Amino acid sequence: MRIGTLGNGLMAEALARHWAREHEVMIGGRDPGRASELAGRIGSQAGTLQEATIFGDVLLLALPAEVAVDAVRGLEIPPGRILIDCTNAIDQQDFTLAEPAMAERIARAVPHVHVVKAFNLAADSVWKRPPDGLGVPLCGDDPAAVTRVGQLISDLGCTPVPAGGLGRGKLLEATAALAIGIWVTGGDVRRMFPPLDAAFGSVRPGQPEAPDREEEIGAGPAEAAEVGPRRRRVGVVEAHENAGCADEAEQHHHSGDQAAPAQPS
Structure with missing residues (x-):
């Protein structure tokens, strides 16, 4: 040059x-x-x-x-x-x-x-x-x-x-x-x-990130990062449990619809 x-x-x-x-x-x-x-x-x-x-x-x-x-x-x-x-x-x-x-x-x-x-x-x-x-x-x-x-x-x-x-x-x-x-x-x-890893608050400028739940508002980035996946995992488990309960209820419902077997006279 x-x-x-x-x-x-x-x-x-x-x-x-x-x-x-x-x-x-x-x-x-x-x-x-x-x-x-x-x-x-x-x-x-x-x-x-x-x-x-x-x-x-x-x-x-x-x-x-x-x-x-x-x-x-x-x-x-x-x-x-x-x-x-x-x-x-x-x-x-x-x-x-x-x-x-x-x-x-x-x-x-x-x-x-x-x-x-x-x-x-x-x-x-x-x-x-x-x-x-x-x-x-x-x-x-x-x-x-x-x-x-x-x-x-x-x-x-x-x-x-x-x-x-x-x-x-x-x-x-x-x-x-x-x-x-x-x-x-x-x-x-x-x-x-401050050092770079402490330069920002919970949200980086120009990169808004909404919390998963209202109660997470105010949590720091580390807590939010941990809570978010945990909430999602709990949600999946709850969904499966709810689905299981629904299936069981549906089975009971169908069994109630069937005619009772005739009793021998």
């Missing part, structure tokens, strides 16, 4: 260093000297931003959020390129979003490009040496583009977590703002979420 970075800062270095081991990489920068310096450190090529857009099948947008939209709008990006947006427009004073839906703004600026939101939930220091299996959510509208970015996530030893279309990218940006605000106060966002 050929990858071009739009930017030569810390995020570009952290991610491109991994990818340069398996892919062809060009560091594209607004400062040719800094781009060449970074390329020399990681063993890749260097060029301008425009040269990187021509070089890469996949482009990493690693510019400051405040200049990202204007930068991509000013480039002649070939149609069909995949553009990874890792930006976060966060107000550093109160850790809220200074600009909501950055990924969608970028997509509107370059509608002929497949934008995928990814890598925005961790700082460059994490991407230098990410924990094995770290989940990396990504959002995009083009399935092929999402798959290719997922491969680049896997190349880091991480786990791609498809999180829906690009319209959900704003949720990743809001999550980043929330997490950063908690981290800077010493909080641990990993403690905010």
Whole structure:
């Protein structure tokens, strides 16, 4: 895969260093000297931003959020390129979003490009040496583009977590703002979420399941799973017993209809 970075800062270095081991990489920068310096450190090529857009099948947008939209709008990006947006427009004073839906703004600026939101939930220091299996959510509208970015996530030893279309990218940006605000106060966002097997209540969202009997309402999924088959087994037994009683009653009924044998005189 050929990858071009739009930017030569810390995020570009952290991610491109991994990818340069398996892919062809060009560091594209607004400062040719800094781009060449970074390329020399990681063993890749260097060029301008425009040269990187021509070089890469996949482009990493690693510019400051405040200049990202204007930068991509000013480039002649070939149609069909995949553009990874890792930006976060966060107000550093109160850790809220200074600009909501950055990924969608970028997509509107370059509608002929497949934008995928990814890598925005961790700082460059994490991407230098990410924990094995770290989940990396990504959002995009083009399935092929999402798959290719997922491969680049896997190349880091991480786990791609498809999180829906690009319209959900704003949720990743809001999550980043929330997490950063908690981290800077010493909080641990990993403690905010339960494990997957405890993530849902009695009914999974979008998958309603009616209980077998009214008295089962309120039972947890494990109890309902056990009670349901037991109820069905009891119902089958009751049906057989009722059928047996009916047969016996019918036999008595027919025997009563028959004439009694004549008594000898």
